[in-house]
Amino acid sequence: MLMQDTGVYGLAAAKTYLEINPSADIIVLDGAKSIGGVWAAERLYPGLRSNNLLGTYEYSDFPMDEASFGVKPGHHIPGEVIHKYLNAYATKFNIARKVRLQSKVYVVQQDDNAGWILEVATQAGESSSDISKLHAKRLIVATGLASEPLRVSLPGMDDFGAPIFHSREFRAHSDMLKEAKVVTVLGGHKSAWDAAYEFAANGVQVEWVIRESGHGPIWSAPSHVTPLKMWLEKLIFTRLLTWFSPCIFANSYVRRFLHGTFVGRFFVDTFWKILESDLVQLNGYDEHPETKKLKPWNAAFWIGNGLSILNFPTSIFDMVKKGQIHVHVRDIVRLSEKHVHLSNGEILPSDAIICASGWKPQPSIEFLPTTLNARLGLPHTSDQKNDLAVAADRDILGRYPRLRNQPVLNPKYKPLTGDAEAQASINEPFRLYRFMVSPDPDFLKLHNIGFAGMIWTLSQTVCAQMQSLWLTAYLDGKLKIDQAPDQVLWEATLFSQFQKWRHPTGYGNMVPDLVFETLPYFDFIMDDLGLQVHRKKTTFAELFEGYGPEDYREIVKEWKEKNVYSSINIDYTH
Structure with missing residues (x-):
């Protein structure tokens, strides 16, 4: 198993996969100089703090306690504390020794044995890199959506x-x-x-x-x-x-x-x-x-x-x-x-x-041949009309008439950079099933690749654990997808089109952009895994108390207790 990135999603994916498959051979690659993804030491600018107050930016199985990390209740978490926390998490769950830093994946191709070939540049000195190839049977891309900056080009x-x-x-x-x-x-x-x-x-x-x-x-x-x-x-x-x-x-x-x-x-x-x-x-x-x-x-x-x-x-x-x-x-x-x-x-x-010109909202690696982008459900430019997307729009606007009255966007808008112009030309956004895997029938049979963190939410740590458990079950062949292939593609298209209509002033035209929709998404994932969806103790609490990491503390344990791997088969062709 090979994973890319040591950010919140990459670490959660590595930990979850190892917890369920303790003998698995895992390599985690990251082009950064230190563990942490966007919270890597070299990216911690002065004064950086999380939007989150203590208690909401942590993994459910590793609380950020005040004694260990020095953040008091009701306070925002400094960037250096999150960096320390993610390193402590990697150490506690034995991930750190499996990480190869300063190893950036540039190109990914399929091999002839239903796996993947990765071209990796490893920093060999101040100005040189060693180029090598790695073969992976399974791959999780967890680079997130804040890896590649959109660069500004200004006259003068x-x-x-x-x-x-x-x-x-x-x-x-x-x-x-x-x-x-x-x-x-x-x-x-x-x-x-x-x-x-x-x-x-x-x-x-x-x-x-x-x-x-x-x-x-x-x-x-x-x-x-x-x-x-x-x-x-x-x-x-x-x-x-x-x-x-x-x-x-x-x-x-x-x-x-x-x-x-x-x-x-x-x-x-x-x-x-x-x-x-x-x-x-x-x-x-x-x-x-x-x-x-x-x-x-x-x-x-x-x-x-x-x-x-x-x-x-x-x-x-x-x-x-x-x-x-x-x-x-x-x-x-x-x-x-x-x-x-x-x-x-x-x-x-x-x-x-x-x-502060933003980020390229797509994986920071190149998939070859380029036709793989469409098959994998990644953003790309197409000259074909997407009739399924048109049908999805009709369905969405029929269910939610309020979305027909879209806001009037800035009529003066123009892209700031050449990169932004190239992004604007992409007319097919992420089309990932459950926002994680390709809806292509061939890949659904192979279950050899998944994408973690190609989503914006206000609860990244919990989402990372949810997606990691779902992807582990999927890649291990233990998660049953009982829809027909055309239904899988329809659902991936419907959900991505919904984002365009729901958050047109955010990132919805390109990536899943969830705010009040995050808890329903978690419910969806929990239901897929056969785990308890409503996790509060009383009906009153279920309706009026906010969910947080503490509500999902035992989900991996619950999954392991519920599933005996050797007795469950996956049906990808139903």
Whole structure:
């Protein structure tokens, strides 16, 4: 078994597979210098904190206790603590010795024995690499969706004469926190907020540029919201409240009433108006002309994992009001020596530009031949009309009429980079069955490859464990998929098309983007595995208490006790 990446999903996949198959020969590859994926030491930029408060960003079988990791209840988790935690997890469960760091997979091809050939570049020195090939009978790709940066291309970059770097390289340029007098931050997503805050907190003047031809600023929420001051992370995983979001894989009577009837939609719209109004009031967007520039351009109902938590020690909005951070909703037309020229004629002096330009939402490796992308269910460009997607759209909009009234996206929008233009040309998003495996009949018979973490959720650790257990059962041939091949393809298409309609201002047009839909997805996975779906002790708790890692603490043990491997066969042809 070969796995790629030591992030949250890669470590969970390795641990789960080893727990169920203790004699398995596993290799975990990672191109980074240290374990952790996005939490690797070399990617921990100054001031980085998790959106999560203590207790929600941990594996269910390895609690992040205060005594070991030093984080107090009610506090956000520093990036270096998550790095320490993931290393401790890898050590405790004997994964660390199976990891090969600085080993980046560039190309994957099928071999003649129903396995995989991987071309791997291993860092041999400061400027050289050893290229080798590895053969794997089974492969889990767990590179996630924040591996390959979308690079910015701006006129005059060669003339700027000062650092221009992606937020991924913030740590490598952390000296600018002391050396710079003024910096430009480009982007409206969380990493832009982080960079703007950190520079301003260190006394550096920040010129924050949010493109008028972009998607605008994200929704940023306090950790507790609504007039009842509910913990946002728990609110999203409270079963009663998940009913207020349409969800294609949770078609209960209550949800059909709420989203399929006029009266039900009135209650749904009221819920979202209260939630959004509370966020606007708590953040004080409309109280100052500068903070108003940070008010999101689309309603909260439509946003996916672009939602962020205000995890800063002090108020970033106060920094904006005081002028420590100047917000410019303009385009950058060109650069000159240490100056940024905006579309309104304004010229900003700058000692550095930090580009929070996002990520390529697809695996960071090349599958050959390129026709494999379509067969595997990976994003690609097709010149064929997808009639199944058209049928899925009709089904989705028939069930959820509210989704017909899509938000009006920015008519001025244009991709910022050549990479972004190439991404925009991709018209087939992820089409993975259960968001994890290829729906192609041949691969369903081979069950030799799976994808972990090709999904955005607000509960990455629990999702990682869920997907790892499902993939282990699938790759071992112990998970029965009793749909016919055409039904598997239909379901993969239906679920991916739903994401496009549900979160058009988030990542839904390309990848699964789950917020209030996350708990129903977990239910779906648990049901596939034959495990208990509703895990609270009482009906009241099931409806009104938020789910968390603690509710899934024994799922691997439950699976092992329920399944005697030698007595179960998989039927991929039914």
